[in-house]
Amino acid sequence: MQQQDVIEFKGQLRGELIEPTDARYNEERQVYNAMINRRPRLIAKCADVADVMTAIHFGRKHDVRVSIRGGGHNAGGLGVFDDCLVIDLSLIKYVHVDTTARTVRVGGGCTWGDVDHAMHAFGLAVPSGIISTTGVGGLTLGGGMGHLTRKYGLTIDSLLAADVVLADGTFAVASATENPDLFWAIRGGGGNFGVVTSFLFKAYPVQMVCAGPMLWPLEQATDIMKWYREFIVQAPEEMNGFFAFLTVPPAPPFPEELHFKKMCGIVWCYTGLLEQANEILEPLRADRQPAFEFFAPMPFPMLQTMFDGLYPRGLQWYWKADFVNELSDEAIALHIKHGSELPSLHSTMHLYPINGAAHKPTNADTPWSYRDATWSEVIVGVDPDPANTDHITAWARNYWEALHPYGAGGAYVNFMMEGEGDDRIRATYRDNYERLARIKAEYDPDNFFRVNQNIRPHHDA
Ligand SMILES: Cc1cc2nc3c(=O)[nH]c(=O)nc-3n(C[C@H](O)[C@H](O)[C@H](O)COP(=O)(O)OP(=O)(O)OC[C@H]3O[C@@H](n4cnc5c(N)ncnc54)[C@H](O)[C@@H]3O)c2cc1C
Numbered sequence: 001m002q003q004q005d006v007i008e009f010k011g012q013l014r015g016e017l018i019e020p021t022d023a024r025y026n027e028e029r030q031v032y033n034a035m036i037n038r039r040p041r042l043i044a045k046c047a048d049v050a051d052v053m054t055a056i057h058f059g060r061k062h063d064v065r066v067s068i069r070g071g072g073h074n075a076g077g078l079g080v081f082d083d084c085l086v087i088d089l090s091l092i093k094y095v096h097v098d099t100t101a102r103t104v105r106v107g108g109g110c111t112w113g114d115v116d117h118a119m120h121a122f123g124l125a126v127p128s129g130i131i132s133t134t135g136v137g138g139l140t141l142g143g144g145m146g147h148l149t150r151k152y153g154l155t156i157d158s159l160l161a162a163d164v165v166l167a168d169g170t171f172a173v174a175s176a177t178e179n180p181d182l183f184w185a186i187r188g189g190g191g192n193f194g195v196v197t198s199f200l201f202k203a204y205p206v207q208m209v210c211a212g213p214m215l216w217p218l219e220q221a222t223d224i225m226k227w228y229r230e231f232i233v234q235a236p237e238e239m240n241g242f243f244a245f246l247t248v249p250p251a252p253p254f255p256e257e258l259h260f261k262k263m264c265g266i267v268w269c270y271t272g273l274l275e276q277a278n279e280i281l282e283p284l285r286a287d288r289q290p291a292f293e294f295f296a297p298m299p300f301p302m303l304q305t306m307f308d309g310l311y312p313r314g315l316q317w318y319w320k321a322d323f324v325n326e327l328s329d330e331a332i333a334l335h336i337k338h339g340s341e342l343p344s345l346h347s348t349m350h351l352y353p354i355n356g357a358a359h360k361p362t363n364a365d366t367p368w369s370y371r372d373a374t375w376s377e378v379i380v381g382v383d384p385d386p387a388n389t390d391h392i393t394a395w396a397r398n399y400w401e402a403l404h405p406y407g408a409g410g411a412y413v414n415f416m417m418e419g420e421g422d423d424r425i426r427a428t429y430r431d432n433y434e435r436l437a438r439i440k441a442e443y444d445p446d447n448f449f450r451v452n453q454n455i456r457p458h459h460d461a
Helices: 003-012 049-061 112-120 136-142 180-186 218-231 274-287 300-304 329-339 386-406 422-429 432-443
Strands: 016-018 042-045 066-069 085-088 095-098 103-107 159-165 171-175 195-202 208-217 239-247 262-270 296-299 316-324 348-353 375-383
Touching: 003 016, 003 042, 003 049, 042 049, 049 066, 049 085, 049 159, 049 195, 095 112, 103 112, 112 136, 112 300, 136 195, 159 180, 171 180, 180 432, 208 218, 208 274, 208 300, 218 239, 218 262, 218 329, 262 274, 296 300, 316 386, 329 348, 329 386, 375 386, 422 432
Parallel strands: 042 085, 066 085
Antiparallel strands: 016 042, 095 103, 103 195, 159 171, 159 195, 208 262, 208 296, 239 262, 239 348, 316 375, 348 375
16 A cells, blocks of 8 residues: 555545544544554544445455444444554434434444434433443444343344445445345344444433432342342333442442442333332332432433443453353352452443343344343453553453353353454354354455454355
């Protein structure tokens, strides 16, 4: 590749091309997880579909590996890679709400904060995650779970259609009626099949929710976990609640006497009325009164942004995950042991319920092959200080190794680091892997899109 090629490429883009010599290069190449430091060859900030096509043609012509960056939030840093061309979608940002059809069209570079903000004005929402700075692109293509999962399913269950620029630079629509195999594959198969420039989602009537955390001392954690494992498998679908080990942040609304205290908690989200929520939670309060609770009616975007401040860009992250069918007494004992040893203020362990509405599709309906699992577990070592990297990583690994034998086998692809290995990816897709590999061979036969949790094309199938 000559400098003249780069100049011509730049001239063809409506968006921007960032080179290593540009003053903004260092800022633009940053990864959300500061543990990862990568130096791409070029960053193409695409303004539209045509720019994405141009970038793919350029990458192909000059044999440059490409990475795709949506919200840039991936903990494994998969939006950016060394010596690659980053196809950055952050300029493709729009949210068009159709109140009649009750759908929303979302640009490929949006974050969930963009979507929540635009939809809230119409009393609507799409099920997503628990942090609003996360990208729509990566979260959706990997599955997507969060506060609305038990009521409305995974994010992929609300996806109606997507605009995709394929590995040969051509454009395709993926939906139940157009390229249905591609549509199947992108609902969980990650960024393996093309660059999604636009998502069309079904929306739901969610405006106010009753939500927030309840916290208990670690001494009660065994009892709370045992109560929770029974409760969440039979609770009404309107009630979502993820379990966590956490350290209480030294800030309001938490009382000073709890600041920096390691505790366990459940973060609730109820999509009905406060009286109904209180009726459901009353037995819990009566028998196991929380040391602190901040459970109240609030606008849905307030819940979605509740943890944004705690997890800004630029922290060190290392996480390990598993799907979980059952929480045995032995598994709970190990959780208590490792959860009590949280290595830093930001480190945590979350058990996200993925039952309720998320159980309605079958394992074969989408690539997400753990429709029968009850939880998605993630053990997260986080700290601002690079000097603590080894410490938080060792804690997360030890915790995960202890609990892995009690897991269901695979893990949520979006909770994996880069390079966890082919076996982990296959274990996650189970019987769906072969179908994904065949669709990959059709749409991306030479594995052009391989900076991801990679599905290798299966040519002889
Ligand atoms: C703090 C934090 C909280 C999180 N909370 C949740 C949660 O509650 N629920 C949940 O489900 N997940 C959660 N995640 C995981 C999250 O889903 C993944 O990190 C996801 O990859 C982020 O997507 P992104 O677009 O921001 O990432 P990026 O780094 O931009 O992209 C990651 C990968 O996704 C693919 N990709 C992204 N956009 C596109 C696109 N438009 N077209 C094609 N491929 C694309 C590419 O393969 C890319 O390499 C969280 C992550 C973090 C760091």
